[in-house]
Amino acid sequence: MASPLNPLTALAWLLAMVLSPEALAMQGQMAGRYGQAFLMPLIAALFIHGLNIAVGPWSRGSAREKATLAGFGALLKSFIALPAVAVSLATAVLVSSGFVFNEVFLYWFPNFGFAALMLVAVLVVNLAGPRCAATAQALLTTTALAGLAGLTLVGALGHQPEATASTVFHPFDWRGVGLGIVVLLGYDLIRYWAADHDHRRTQPFMFIAVVSGVLIVWAWNSIVLAHVPHSRLADTSIPHVLAARAVMGQDGRIVMGIVVIAGSLAAVNLLFQAVVRMMAGLIKRGALPTVAGVSRSRPWLPLVVLGGITGLLMATGFAGSDWLDVTLRAGLILWLVGLGLDHLPPLLSGPERSLGGSARMAVHLALAVSMTALGIVLVVTDEAPDLLVRALLTLISIAAVLATVGMAATRRWAINRHRKASHPKEGVLQ
Numbered sequence: 001m002a003s004p005l006n007p008l009t010a011l012a013w014l015l016a017m018v019l020s021p022e023a024l025a026m027q028g029q030m031a032g033r034y035g036q037a038f039l040m041p042l043i044a045a046l047f048i049h050g051l052n053i054a055v056g057p058w059s060r061g062s063a064r065e066k067a068t069l070a071g072f073g074a075l076l077k078s079f080i081a082l083p084a085v086a087v088s089l090a091t092a093v094l095v096s097s098g099f100v101f102n103e104v105f106l107y108w109f110p111n112f113g114f115a116a117l118m119l120v121a122v123l124v125v126n127l128a129g130p131r132c133a134a135t136a137q138a139l140l141t142t143t144a145l146a147g148l149a150g151l152t153l154v155g156a157l158g159h160q161p162e163a164t165a166s167t168v169f170h171p172f173d174w175r176g177v178g179l180g181i182v183v184l185l186g187y188d189l190i191r192y193w194a195a196d197h198d199h200r201r202t203q204p205f206m207f208i209a210v211v212s213g214v215l216i217v218w219a220w221n222s223i224v225l226a227h228v229p230h231s232r233l234a235d236t237s238i239p240h241v242l243a244a245r246a247v248m249g250q251d252g253r254i255v256m257g258i259v260v261i262a263g264s265l266a267a268v269n270l271l272f273q274a275v276v277r278m279m280a281g282l283i284k285r286g287a288l289p290t291v292a293g294v295s296r297s298r299p300w301l302p303l304v305v306l307g308g309i310t311g312l313l314m315a316t317g318f319a320g321s322d323w324l325d326v327t328l329r330a331g332l333i334l335w336l337v338g339l340g341l342d343h344l345p346p347l348l349s350g351p352e353r354s355l356g357g358s359a360r361m362a363v364h365l366a367l368a369v370s371m372t373a374l375g376i377v378l379v380v381t382d383e384a385p386d387l388l389v390r391a392l393l394t395l396i397s398i399a400a401v402l403a404t405v406g407m408a409a410t411r412r413w414a415i416n417r418h419r420k421a422s423h424p425k426e427g428v429l430q
Contacts, residue, residue, distance in 0.1 A: 003192070010190065011132075011400055012138040012140075012141040012203060012266075013141075014187050014209035015186075016064075016066035016140075016266040016269070017186030017267055019148065019263040019266060019267070020266070020267035021097070021263055022089060022093060022267075023329070024220075024239075024260075025238065025239060026239055027217050027239075027240075028224055028239025029236075029406065031230070031231070032182070032233025032234030035225065036222075039218055040176070042218065044176075045183070048181060048370060051363055051366075052188075052371075053210065055360055055364060056342060069233055080334065080395045081331050081334035081395070082400055083306070084328075084331035085331035086272060086274070086306055088124055088331060089267060089271060089308050089331075090272070091313040092316060093326060094317060096260065096319075097264040097265075098110075098114040098159060098255045099113035100241075100261065101257065101261060104253050104276070111313060112315075114169055116314065118261075119307060120307075121265070122265060122272060126303050126304060136269060140262045140263075140265050140269065143258065143259075147218065147256070151243075151244055152219050154252075155247040156249055163302065167203070171296070174373075175377055176376065177374060178336070181336060181371070183217065184213050184214070187206040188206070189338065204345070215280060224239060227247055228243050240260075241256055241260075276303060279302050321389075326387045328386060329388060330388055330395055332396065333375045333378050333388075333392065334396075336374065336378075340368045340369070340371025341372065343367045344368055346361070347361060386407065
């Protein structure tokens with residue numbers, strides 16, 4: 001019998017993506033783009049994510065879960081979106097944290113050296129076991145949240161200068177909704193972390209995580225808008241750092257440096273754990289052949305692969321490159337579209353013959369269409385749509401190849417196992 005979920009531990013996993021430096025930068029740019037109206041896309045995203053949590057695959061129990069996981073949405077997320085986001089986000093945030101550590105704390109310490117030390121620390125914590133990874137996650141998320149909350153409180157109570165707007169705000173549009181949804185991604189990863197539990201029991205944690213994420217984004221970006229000119233927020237890649245310095249001066253830079261480092265480690269730890277648990281779950285369900293070093297208790301193989309690719313990208317100078325940023329955006333878009341396509345299996349299986357079945361089918365259809373459409377909107381309105389389309393096609397092609405190889409290996413593995421079971425004594429007298 002599975003042990004009960006710890007609410008604080010669950011939230012430590014689910015809020016890590018919202019507190020990552022990439023998410024903080026995206027939030028600040030949204031505030032600069034829309035002004036105080038940034039809350040409108042955020043509320044729309046909260047509504048869409050709330051519906052997704054209410055009727056998603058975790059709400060249908062284990063009987064329907066296998067059909068959902070066999071769908072194309074799960075293929076996009078499991079085989080390519082999640083690993084792509086894990087590697088590209090890890091490379092980006094770890095190197096960014098290295099620069100922050102170099103500029104704020106020890107200017108003589110090599111930034112790439114610190115990034116490499118952070119990567120090694122994440123790998124060691126994960127190899128030490130799930131309990132060690134969960135403890136580290138709780139400490140890191142709490143540290144990042146406490147630092148951001150402190151800056152928010154000081155900014156709210158202190159003197160707020162007039163932040164003049166030197167740019168024209170963009171009106172409310174669908175790109176804003178898409179950005180809002182991407183900022184709040186990460187709550188669905190609890191399906192891997194709490195695999196031993198009835199997924200319907202995880203719904204309250206996902207609701208709390210999404211609502212908490214919206215409150216965090218709203219509170220912090222309200223302070224950001226009050227202290228930094230809107231045009232600077234829209235044009236910079238570090239709006240959170242500018243806001244921290246405007247709120248508390250040099251002390252604010254130090255606090256934000258701690259937030260960035262802790263948030264980076266928490267996000268990378270979350271994504272690495274999610275990939276490990278996702279692969280272990282696929283093997284347990286028979287969707288992948290058994291491979292040594294992939295179980296949740298001994299996850300050395302996927303961790304070595306993730307860490308090796310991340311280290312290689314850092315060593316070859318891909319951190320901060322356009323291709324890395326484009327790959328991260330492509331992975332997030334595939335993640336979003338995968339969430340939408342998760343709603344296809346119940347639609348294809350026919351209408352539910354129960355009270356409210358038609359309404360539930362309508363919600364499934366609306367979510368499948370809206371999330372896919374918002375993914376397309378994010379592609380069309382991207383600053384480099386051509387590069388983004390190439391990245392998407394490349395990732396989808398890789399996913400198709402991996403899925404084909406995985407299914408062929410699984411089928412061969414199942415046939416061999418069946419033959420061994422049918423002839424248990426074959427070869428004994430030879």
